[in-house]
Amino acid sequence: MRYSQYFVPTVKETPSDAEVISHQLMLRAGMIRKLAAGVYNYLPMGLRSIRKVENIVREEMNRAGAIEILMPTVQPAELWQESGRWEFYGKELLRFKDRKEAEFCLGPTHEEVVTDLVRREVKSYRQMPLNLYQIQGKFRDEIRPRFGLMRGREFIMKDAYSFDVDSAAADLSYDKMYQAYRRIFERCGLNFRAVEADTGSIGGTSSHEFMVLAESGEDAIVSCSCCQYAANIEKAEVRPVAPAEHAEPRPLEKVATPEKRTIEEVAAFLHVPHSSMAKCLIFVADGEPVVVLVRGDYELNEIKLKNLLGCTELEMAPDSVVENVTGAPVGFAGPVGLKVRIIADFSVQGMKNFVTGGNEKDIHLKNVNLERDFRVERFADLRNVVPGDACPRCEEGRMEMWRGIEVGHVFKLGTKYSEALKATYLDAEGKERIIFMGCYGIGVSRTVAACIEQNYDGNGIIWPIPIAPFHCIVSALNYKEEAVAQASDAIYEELAAAGVEVILDDRDERPGFKFKDADLIGIPLRIVVGAKNLAEGKVELKHRKSGEVELLSVNEAVAKVRALVVAALK
RNA sequence: CGGGGUGUAGCGCAGUCUGGCUAGCGCACCUGCCUUGGGAGCAGGGGGUCGGAGGUUCGAAUCCUCUCACCCCGACCA
Numbered sequence: 001m002r003y004s005q006y007f008v009p010t011v012k013e014t015p016s017d018a019e020v021i022s023h024q025l026m027l028r029a030g031m032i033r034k035l036a037a038g039v040y041n042y043l044p045m046g047l048r049s050i051r052k053v054e055n056i057v058r059e060e061m062n063r064a065g066a067i068e069i070l071m072p073t074v075q076p077a078e079l080w081q082e083s084g085r086w087e088f089y090g091k092e093l094l095r096f097k098d099r100k101e102a103e104f105c106l107g108p109t110h111e112e113v114v115t116d117l118v119r120r121e122v123k124s125y126r127q128m129p130l131n132l133y134q135i136q137g138k139f140r141d142e143i144r145p146r147f148g149l150m151r152g153r154e155f156i157m158k159d160a161y162s163f164d165v166d167s168a169a170a171d172l173s174y175d176k177m178y179q180a181y182r183r184i185f186e187r188c189g190l191n192f193r194a195v196e197a198d199t200g201s202i203g204g205t206s207s208h209e210f211m212v213l214a215e216s217g218e219d220a221i222v223s224c225s226c227c228q229y230a231a232n233i234e235k236a237e238v239r240p241v242a243p244a245e246h247a248e249p250r251p252l253e254k255v256a257t258p259e260k261r262t263i264e265e266v267a268a269f270l271h272v273p274h275s276s277m278a279k280c281l282i283f284v285a286d287g288e289p290v291v292v293l294v295r296g297d298y299e300l301n302e303i304k305l306k307n308l309l310g311c312t313e314l315e316m317a318p319d320s321v322v323e324n325v326t327g328a329p330v331g332f333a334g335p336v337g338l339k340v341r342i343i344a345d346f347s348v349q350g351m352k353n354f355v356t357g358g359n360e361k362d363i364h365l366k367n368v369n370l371e372r373d374f375r376v377e378r379f380a381d382l383r384n385v386v387p388g389d390a391c392p393r394c395e396e397g398r399m400e401m402w403r404g405i406e407v408g409h410v411f412k413l414g415t416k417y418s419e420a421l422k423a424t425y426l427d428a429e430g431k432e433r434i435i436f437m438g439c440y441g442i443g444v445s446r447t448v449a450a451c452i453e454q455n456y457d458g459n460g461i462i463w464p465i466p467i468a469p470f471h472c473i474v475s476a477l478n479y480k481e482e483a484v485a486q487a488s489d490a491i492y493e494e495l496a497a498a499g500v501e502v503i504l505d506d507r508d509e510r511p512g513f514k515f516k517d518a519d520l521i522g523i524p525l526r527i528v529v530g531a532k533n534l535a536e537g538k539v540e541l542k543h544r545k546s547g548e549v550e551l552l553s554v555n556e557a558v559a560k561v562r563a564l565v566v567a568a569l570k
Numbered sequence: 571c572g573g574g575g576u577g578u579a580g581c582g583c584a585g586u587c588u589g590g591c592u593a594g595c596g597c598a599c600c601u602g603c604c605u606u607g608g609g610a611g612c613a614g615g616g617g618g619u620c621g622g623a624g625g626u627u628c629g630a631a632u633c634c635u636c637u638c639a640c641c642c643c644g645a646c647c648a
Contacts, residue, residue: 011581012597012609013596016581036640037640144645158648218647511606511607512606512608512610514608532607540607
């Protein structure tokens with residue numbers, strides 16, 4: 001490819017609405033352009049990287065025995081009504097009507113469509129295991145699209161669905177996908193972790209997320225310093241610890257705390273550590289108020305609470321409910337004397353003589369004690385893991401915390417969708433049984449963005465070779481000079497013939513301009529052909545990542561680039 | 571949806587509070603000269619229904635009403 005005839009609209013200035021580095025660099029490097037909120041045009045450079053990821057995904061899916069299909073973007077409402085998600089999926093599902101007033105939606109995911117396909121075609125245990133996948137554009141009408149390709153409304157996703165005769169067979173399919181995912185992200189050159197995750201709205205019995213480690217990640221994940229345990233903070237378990245305090249209960253005491261509402265303010269005012277206070281939070285679960293206690297220095301994990309309560313709607317109580325339940329304005333809630341059910345985190349179990357709100361304006365209570373002053377209906381693991389916590393799985397480990405970008409998610413679905421859509425088969429005895437499913441997603445366009453979050457410097461992107469739009473750029477410093485043009489063309493031809501994806505910068509621009517563009521776009525290898533070096537038969541090979549520069553003969557440079565590319569792709 | 575903010579040339583912005591003169595600046599773009607190892611320099615040039623509609627006024631980018639789009643903070647997720 002000749003740069004002068006290609007389409008790479010780079011820009012020097014950073015667009016003001018791009019927050020994260022991948023968004024800024026993809027815009028500046030001419031990879032993407034925004035069409036509408038969360039909807040992007042993929043320009044040549046961007047598309048090439050996306051295709052690279054797609055191909056890696058495709059190869060590994062095929063290797064794992066999955067079979068590629070392509071399902072429609074437009075889906076009929078009936079299927080969603082049948083699974084019950086027409087009501088549950090909410091506004092994220094973009095709905096519309098055709099000319100005959102029939103209802104449709106833009107597919108945010110394809111459980112219904114594949115399950116429908118399979119229920120029609122798969123009748124016998126002999127047809128399974130079956131794993132169908134596609135790489136396709138999805139649309140989710142996100143509440144708040146942001147960060148460019150990291151959270152678009154339209155995005156490219158690989159989604160696979162496995163169908164098995166029973167739970168054990170489904171576990172095997174799941175393991176295969178899990179291994180395939182590891183290979184995929186390794187091949188993309190990403191630094192990632194597979195973590196245990198909450199299944200969220202897709203449902204099912206268990207799941208793992210594949211997280212690319214990056215400061216800008218929207219998810220918090222924890223991992224053990226010793227063993228393999230790693231989980232999304234939403235899911236991460238806290239190791240229960242035996243109550244340690246043995247202090248004698250002291251008499252309950254009311255103290256005035258004028259205008260002191262938060263843990264921070266009250267602790268400072270009363271000169272007690274946060275850990276000597278109990279946070280009292282009031283929620284509304286499916287319309288019912290619930291009081292939840294957590295030790296003052298910890299955070300409540302709402303997902304754990306929601307799963308414990310088994311409710312579908314959970315929200316922080318509005319001020320009016322708090323006032324109703326406690327009889328006091330927000331900021332002075334405590335468990336003593338309340339009439340509603342009280343749930344508490346394990347961290348509260350061992351507390352003695354602690355501080356809580358007094359359920360009265362400007363009043364807190366000191367020396368509060370369990371049993372004597374109030375009763376807890378149930379203790380459970382309800383708090384977020386904190387760095388340094390003991391590992392729930394091994395004896396020695398301590399928890400470490402990271403930020404991550406979710407690029408893949410694998411789920412064991414069980415029979416959630418097959419039951420709703422009546423996807424059944426006949427077993428060897430001729431008995432009708434429900435199919436067991438799994439589903440496996442990879443955010444392809446997001447993976448490209450995540451890769452940039454992990455690979456950049458002050459000058460631009462630094463692509464790992466496997467997903468770089470081009471492996472090598474030949475920068476001809478003055479293409480108008482006969483010798484330079486000839487040598488550049490020759491190098492370009494030879495590299496291309498050797499299977500290297502190469503772009504020749506033959507533009508009539510100043511050297512600095514070309515270097516800046518090359519660095520911004522992030523091509524891993526650059527051969528600079530300049531008149532001075534060429535007079536001595538030399539060209540320069542520069543490595544984008546290390547900045548290392550080698551002065552080589554033309555032949556050496558071509559051979560070296562070829563070798564580096566082959567090594568990186570094997 | 572709730573809260574906050576922004577719409578002026580392709581991009582980044584000034585001008586708006588306090589209405590008035592030809593609507594400005596940097597980058598990008600076009601032409602010429604010059605220059606060629608880290609986003610050069612000089613000269614000339616093109617490009618705007620000031621997001622849209624309505625209103626107030628002798629006069630509106632500026633004031634008022636409505637509307638649309640986009641961005642940021644919360645709930646969503648690949």
